[in-house]
Amino acid sequence: xxxxxxxxxxxxxxxxTQEVDDILAEAIWFVDAHxxxxxxxxxxxxxxSGLEIQLQxxxxxxxxxxxxxxxxxxxxxxxxxxRPLAVAxxxxxxxxxxxxxxxxxxLPPHWQGTPESExxxxxxxxxxxxxxxxxxxxxxxPLTKTRMITCLSESLLxxxxxxxxxxxxxxxxxxxxxxxxxxxxxxxGEEGALIAMLAAHMAGASEExxxxxxxxxxxxxxxxxxxxxxxxxxxADHSKDLANGSRTLPIAxxxxxxQGADRAAFLSQLDxxxxxxxxxxxxxxxxxxxxMLRLCALVVEMYCQKARDALDQLSLAGLERRTLDxxxxxxxxxxxxx
Amino acid sequence: MGYENMGRLIDHWxxxxxxxxxxxxxxxxxxxxSGISLSPQEIALLGTIDWxxxxxxxxxxxxxxxx
Numbered sequence: 001x002x003x004x005x006x007x008x009x010x011x012x013x014x015x016x017t018q019e020v021d022d023i024l025a026e027a028i029w030f031v032d033a034h035x036x037x038x039x040x041x042x043x044x045x046x047x048x049s050g051l052e053i054q055l056q057x058x059x060x061x062x063x064x065x066x067x068x069x070x071x072x073x074x075x076x077x078x079x080x081x082x083r084p085l086a087v088a089x090x091x092x093x094x095x096x097x098x099x100x101x102x103x104x105x106x107l108p109p110h111w112q113g114t115p116e117s118e119x120x121x122x123x124x125x126x127x128x129x130x131x132x133x134x135x136x137x138x139x140x141x142p143l144t145k146t147r148m149i150t151c152l153s154e155s156l157l158x159x160x161x162x163x164x165x166x167x168x169x170x171x172x173x174x175x176x177x178x179x180x181x182x183x184x185x186x187x188x189g190e191e192g193a194l195i196a197m198l199a200a201h202m203a204g205a206s207e208e209x210x211x212x213x214x215x216x217x218x219x220x221x222x223x224x225x226x227x228x229x230x231x232x233x234x235x236a237d238h239s240k241d242l243a244n245g246s247r248t249l250p251i252a253x254x255x256x257x258x259q260g261a262d263r264a265a266f267l268s269q270l271d272x273x274x275x276x277x278x279x280x281x282x283x284x285x286x287x288x289x290x291x292m293l294r295l296c297a298l299v300v301e302m303y304c305q306k307a308r309d310a311l312d313q314l315s316l317a318g319l320e321r322r323t324l325d326x327x328x329x330x331x332x333x334x335x336x337x338x
Numbered sequence: 339m340g341y342e343n344m345g346r347l348i349d350h351w352x353x354x355x356x357x358x359x360x361x362x363x364x365x366x367x368x369x370x371x372s373g374i375s376l377s378p379q380e381i382a383l384l385g386t387i388d389w390x391x392x393x394x395x396x397x398x399x400x401x402x403x404x405x
Binding site: 061063177178220221223224225227228230231234235253256257288290291293294295297298299301302305330331333334 | 351
């Protein structure tokens with residue numbers, strides 16, 4: 001059962017798949033309207049279309065689309081004015097995603113035949129030009145735009161630091177679970193914080209309220225990334241992380257609890273799992289049998305609680321609160337006692 | 339989160355049926371009796387969770403947030 005189904009009876013407010021289709025279409029329009037060079041425009045359009053293919057039936061809740069709309073609506077009571085911001089955050093997400101895929105050697109099939117140098121150019125354009133241009137064109141006060149651009153630049157610097165630590169840690173057999181968690185916070189968490197803070201800035205929130213929404217976005221996205229890593233390991237038909245040799249949180253925790261020959265044997269299994277599907281299944285079974293899914297569910301829950309604590313500080317009510325609660329419930333593995 | 343002690347909690351959960359039962363009824367008391375040292379925040383969090391969810395159900399509830 002999908003999380004979106006299990007919170008049936010509650011409402012997701014702006015969390016609708018139609019929003020995703022519309023924002024992706026508006027992103028293509030934005031590129032078409034602003035990128036003069038036809039070859040670059042074509043590559044950028046291919047990138048957005050590729051994202052659409054990647055998402056396919058998985059548009060239940062996408063933070064880069066739904067989070068800015070939901071935060072803006074929580075403050076202003078409507079989401080429509082934030083649609084151009086959702087275009088900016090979608091372009092930003094896509095740039096970060098492409099750079100991640102390049103670093104992991106895991107580019108999706110639609111890039112086949114495109115030189116990596118051109119794909120890097122697409123990613124840097126998505127990160128360093130288009131979101132700034134989209135923010136510059138928002139119908140907000142000049143001071144608000146300045147705050148948003150500053151917020152974007154500061155977050156990108158923090159994410160860059162997180163990514164650098166990630167790159168330097170890649171290929172290591174052993175990583176501390178605390179370091180993995182921190183890396184997720186610095187990358188995905190910072191991205192969630194940025195998206196929420198941009199929306200709060202745009203809605204005209206005070207600096208204190210912007211920071212609270214940042215805390216909410218950071219907790220939600222950190223928990224969400226750990227949940228996504230668990231999905232890859234325990235639910236996906238093909239675990240990309242096992243194939244890539246990535247040390248995501250469930251693996252890092254389990255390795256930290258093993259010693260001596262047991263650790264060496266599991267490391268050997270992880271190595272074999274990169275190329276042997278049968279070994280992947282064995283590794284998944286062992287991690288599940290040793291409680292790593294439940295332990296990671298508790299870690300995710302801790303972040304969900306941080307997100308709820310942030311919302312409690314905002315005195316939200318009605319649909320606005322229910323929409324943001326819906327996002328937390330989507331990430332959580334547990335149902336909750338009242 | 340303290341991974342070592344949370345790991346001990348999961349070991350208890352996996353290996354001792356009476357602990358599982360006790361955790362479902364009164365998480366704070368079950369943790370106190372187990373001797374596992376957790377922070378007040380961690381104990382409070384564990385008290386809000388529905389511990390009757392099986393591992394199989396938990397796995398079915400894993401969903402993607404970032405695609």
